[in-house]
Amino acid sequence: MLSKLWSATKSLVSMVLFVTVVSIAVDYWRSQDLPEGELPNLSAVTLKGDVIDLQALSKGEPVLVYFWGSWCGVCNFVSPAVNTMAKHFNVVTVALRSGEQAKVQAYLQHHEYQFPVINDPHASLGGQWGISVTPTLMVIKNGELKHYTAGFTTLPGMWWRMLMA
Incomplete structure (x- = not known):
């Protein structure tokens, strides 16, 4: 019984490591389209009329920036997690x-x-931000890109990136 449990644990750990390595490699490959050096200015008005200045907003605190589309199938799974994140960050x-x-x-x-x-x-x-895949999530702090990921991302993954920024 103990050997079966050990075998299952090893398989699970191997799978988690494999998925993590592949995810990091894919994010690295996709990040090649991102702008080099200083990030483009993101100063705009939201649908509710609030003025957003990413440089100012990211001073001292991380900001989760989420590029998405209503037509994006994967965004349907990521957006609820982003909505939860917006209550805390x-x-x-x-x-x-x-x-x-x-x-x-x-x-x-x-x-x-x-x-x-x-x-x-x-x-x-x-286009200015080099977004070629939706969803794309970035963590910006003090005007600098701290974390980047594209495609499916979990709530714990987002939370971790914000805390590590």
Whole structure:
């Protein structure tokens, strides 16, 4: 019995290590499209009319920046976690190619998302930031990129990145 438990534990640990290494490698490969050096300015107005200045917001505290789309299947699984994060941390989201303001607001209301959203109907901001995959999450602190990931991300993964920033 003990040998079976040990074997199952070794298999689980091996799988977790493998997934972690692959995830880090994929994030590294995808990060090649990100801007080099200083990050682009992200100063815009949210759908609720709040002015967002990422440089100022990230002074001393990490900010989770989330590039997503209402059309993105994976975002349907990541957005609820981002919504939870917004209750505890500074979060700024950018809706890429999701339609005009009224359409994005209706989408947010339907899903009961409370996170702040900058609408980017033509993906201009996404292009400046080198976003080629949705969802993309970044942790910015003091105007510097601390963590980056693209694709599916879990709530614990987001939480960990914010705490480590």
